[in-house]
Amino acid sequence: MTNSIILSNEQILHKTKRIAYQILESNSHEDEIILAGISGNGFIFATRIEQMLKSISDLKITLCEVYVNKKNPIEKITTSITSADYENKSLVLVDDVLNSGSTLIYGVKHFLEVPLKRFKTVVLVNRNHKKYPVKADFKGISLSTSLQEHIQVEFKKSSAIAYLI
Numbered sequence: 001m002t003n004s005i006i007l008s009n010e011q012i013l014h015k016t017k018r019i020a021y022q023i024l025e026s027n028s029h030e031d032e033i034i035l036a037g038i039s040g041n042g043f044i045f046a047t048r049i050e051q052m053l054k055s056i057s058d059l060k061i062t063l064c065e066v067y068v069n070k071k072n073p074i075e076k077i078t079t080s081i082t083s084a085d086y087e088n089k090s091l092v093l094v095d096d097v098l099n100s101g102s103t104l105i106y107g108v109k110h111f112l113e114v115p116l117k118r119f120k121t122v123v124l125v126n127r128n129h130k131k132y133p134v135k136a137d138f139k140g141i142s143l144s145t146s147l148q149e150h151i152q153v154e155f156k157k158s159s160a161i162a163y164l165i
Contacts, residue, residue: 001071002031003152003164003165004161005161005162005163005164006040006139006141006143006151006162006163007037007123007124007125007140007160007161008066008161009159009160009161009163010139011069012124012160012161012162013160015038015124015140015141016045016048016049016052016061016124017052018100018140019049019052019054019122019138019139019140020049020052020056021055022138023049023092023120023122023138024056024057024137026118026120026137027059027090027118030059030090030117030118031059031060032040032059032060032062032089032090033059033060033061033062033089033090033091033092034061034062034064034081034085034086034089034090034091035039035049035061035063035064035092035094036061036065036079036086036090036092036093036095036103036107036111036139037063037064037065037095037157038065038066038068038079038091038093038094038095038096038103038107039065039066039067039068040070040096040098041090041095041097041155042066042094042095042098042151043063043065043066043094043141044096045094045095045096045122045124045153045155046063046065046092046094046122046155047063048155048160049092049094049122050063050123060067061084061152062081062085062088063080063119064079064080064081064085065080065081066078066080066081066088066093066107067079067080068074068103069160070103070106071118072106073102073103073107074106077110079110083113083114086111086114087114087115087116087157088115088116088117088118089116089117090093090116090117090118090119090120091111091116091118091119091120092119092121092122092161093107093108093111093119093121093122094121094122094123095107095121095123095124096123096124096125096153096155097123097124097125097126097127097151098123098125098126098127098130098134098139099127099129099130099151100130100131100132101132101133101134102114102131102132103128103133104121104123104132104136105132105134106159108121108134112131120138120139121135121136121138122136122137122138122139123136123138123139124139124140124141124153125141125143125151125153125162126139126140126141126143127142127143127144127145127151128142128143128144128145134150136147141162143164145164149164149165150164150165151163151164151165152165
């Protein structure tokens with residue numbers, strides 16, 4: 001089985017910038033947004049979006065890491081900041097790949113237990129077959145893949161690449 005590159009580093013940079021502009025546009029009346037990245041690649045992607053947002057706006061951005069057991073997302077979800085830190089604020093939940101939708105939907109559920117001003121979701125790669133009725137508001141790329149195929153995103157210090165395996 002060979003790995004096919006679906007997004008090069010340059011393409012990921014372009015999509016990150018586009019997503020940052022979409023987030024900025026949808027939060028044009030906000031003073032602050034919370035970027036909540038799902039632990040691992042979701043948090044790395046959120047950090048890259050934060051850097052891009054800081055280069056294009058003076059919006060206050062608070063990063064939050066969301067700890068989800070991806071093998072059993074129904075387990076208790078915790079965050080690196082308290083719920084009071086994001087209450088009544090605009091929040092963007094970020095992950096690298098939307099596969100079955102279970103991680104994202106349980107992440108959404110966690111944040112809906114606190115009143116928010118606005119709530120959006122972001123993924124770099126959206127696979128078009130999900131078990132749960134969840135969608136990403138902003139996505140880098142959408143792919144129709146088979147259930148046997150997998151998407152892997154590798155973030156390195158100064159580069160990134162996405163593969164179809």
